[in-house]
Amino acid sequence: MADVAACAVELIHAYSLVHDDMPCMDDDDLRRGKASCHKQYNDATALLVGDALQSLAFEVLSNTQKISNTKLQLSMLNILARASGSIGMAGGQAVDLASVGKSLSQAELESMHLLKTGALIEASILLGVANGSEVQIIAARTFAKNIGLAFQVVDDILDVEADTDTLGKTAGKDATTNKPTYVTILGLDVAKQHAQHLYANAINALKPFGASGHRLKELADFITHRSF
Amino acid sequence: MADVAACAVELIHAYSLVHDDMPCMDDDDLRRGKASCHKQYNDATALLVGDALQSLAFEVLSNTQKISNTKLQLSMLNILARASGSIGMAGGQAVDLASVGKSLSQAELESMHLLKTGALIEASILLGVANGSEVQIIAARTFAKNIGLAFQVVDDILDVEADTDTLGKTAGKDATTNKPTYVTILGLDVAKQHAQHLYANAINALKPFGASGHRLKELADFITHRSF
Numbered sequence: 001m002a003d004v005a006a007c008a009v010e011l012i013h014a015y016s017l018v019h020d021d022m023p024c025m026d027d028d029d030l031r032r033g034k035a036s037c038h039k040q041y042n043d044a045t046a047l048l049v050g051d052a053l054q055s056l057a058f059e060v061l062s063n064t065q066k067i068s069n070t071k072l073q074l075s076m077l078n079i080l081a082r083a084s085g086s087i088g089m090a091g092g093q094a095v096d097l098a099s100v101g102k103s104l105s106q107a108e109l110e111s112m113h114l115l116k117t118g119a120l121i122e123a124s125i126l127l128g129v130a131n132g133s134e135v136q137i138i139a140a141r142t143f144a145k146n147i148g149l150a151f152q153v154v155d156d157i158l159d160v161e162a163d164t165d166t167l168g169k170t171a172g173k174d175a176t177t178n179k180p181t182y183v184t185i186l187g188l189d190v191a192k193q194h195a196q197h198l199y200a201n202a203i204n205a206l207k208p209f210g211a212s213g214h215r216l217k218e219l220a221d222f223i224t225h226r227s228f
Numbered sequence: 229m230a231d232v233a234a235c236a237v238e239l240i241h242a243y244s245l246v247h248d249d250m251p252c253m254d255d256d257d258l259r260r261g262k263a264s265c266h267k268q269y270n271d272a273t274a275l276l277v278g279d280a281l282q283s284l285a286f287e288v289l290s291n292t293q294k295i296s297n298t299k300l301q302l303s304m305l306n307i308l309a310r311a312s313g314s315i316g317m318a319g320g321q322a323v324d325l326a327s328v329g330k331s332l333s334q335a336e337l338e339s340m341h342l343l344k345t346g347a348l349i350e351a352s353i354l355l356g357v358a359n360g361s362e363v364q365i366i367a368a369r370t371f372a373k374n375i376g377l378a379f380q381v382v383d384d385i386l387d388v389e390a391d392t393d394t395l396g397k398t399a400g401k402d403a404t405t406n407k408p409t410y411v412t413i414l415g416l417d418v419a420k421q422h423a424q425h426l427y428a429n430a431i432n433a434l435k436p437f438g439a440s441g442h443r444l445k446e447l448a449d450f451i452t453h454r455s456f
Contacts, residue, residue: 016279019279024271043252044252047250047253048318051278051282052314055282055309055310055314055316058286059313062303064303070299070301074290074302078287078292080286084280084283085284085287086283
């Protein structure tokens with residue numbers, strides 16, 4: 001069941017990358033060090049690939065052959081659908097597009113990222129504790145919100161500091177496209193401090209999980225200290 | 229439950245129209261007599277609107293508040309997800325794109341339409357009998373395949389015979405874009421006979437439903453005899 005959920009999240013993530021790279025969105029030729037989907041094929045193919053990957057996520061998660069707890073599975077489907085749509089990832093993308101060339105406050109930037117990248121990260125954590133206690137679910141949500149934001153702060157820092165080869169996508173893109181980022185709003189040094197602050201909040205939220213929170217701590221470590 | 233399923237199918241249908249109208253696909257400025265989504269807003273917005281509508285379809289159908297039979301609901305989600313993805317509607321669109329400017333046999337055209345428009349029509353019928361007997365499900369599938377193809381044959385005829393005002397979308401599009409259609413393959417008269425043949429097959433398949441097949445017969449009547 002955990003495998004199925006992980007697979008479904010990965011499919012939603014992959015679809016969003018294919019659509020995000022398209023000319024009408026981020027217009028990026030490079031993804032994971034290779035030509036992005038629309039560049040390798042064409043725009044129509046990329047559109048359909050993204051659409052079909054989203055359907056496949058819900059197909060995989062609604063497969064009844066491996067499942068015993070149907071109520072739990074429905075809840076997981078609902079978590080993933082909400083995280084993907086207009087009150088989650090897609091909604092965050094729309095706010096992001098509307099923000100290009102505008103000056104945002106830190107709070108506005110955060111609420112955009114909580115949707116755009118945070119919603120799917122939160123869903124991936126919540127799917128893992130969908131059968132957990134209320135205390136665990138609240139703790140997981142706090143953990144997820146903080147690593148979701150940390151992910152974005154680090155992303156903005158890497159866009160300035162890393163090179164294209166290391167990133168596997170085009171570096172320096174935010175400045176070229178005049179996007180508001182944590183670096184433009186806070187400056188590089190304060191952005192780095194902010195990432196550490198969010199990391200500390202995330203680790204602190206893991207207490208109710210005791211020793212079983214070890215893998216989640218590793219996830220927070222990776223997100224905050226990655227170089228790509 | 230029937231309302232929820234109908235709503236989910238409509239959301240998938242609406243998303244597919246928004247994406248189909250985009251410049252990289254059919255590039256159509258008009259939909260239901262109004263500016264299409266990308267024309268009214270922009271391409272990025274249309275992309276995100278379509279993506280979010282697809283998520284919303286699965287969100288609506290996975291809502292557990294109105295449901296008692298969770299197993300049935302999971303089956304319905306799986307039917308809709310399969311019909312929407314690469315082995316259904318999105319896959320059919322990809323075959324359609326690959327066919328532009330090529331000469332197709334009637335069998336090739338049919339297998340493309342069974343995916344492109346047929347899969348979602350079939351899903352909408354199957355969702356209504358998801359709890360039915362095996363005989364009913366097989367009959368519904370035959371009915372659906374025939375009205376799905378009839379829908380497309382009539383669509384191809386209308387593209388030639390109707391005007392833009394009546395259609396609410398641009399008439400004469402198929403010839404301009406050099407698409408293989410039932411009219412180009414069979415000629416107008418034989419295409420009309422073929423639509424009647426498919427209609428008769430559909431009506432014949434309704435026998436196991438007895439009097440309760442009345443509404444499905446009305447649906448077949450509408451699809452075959454519509455003028456828009």
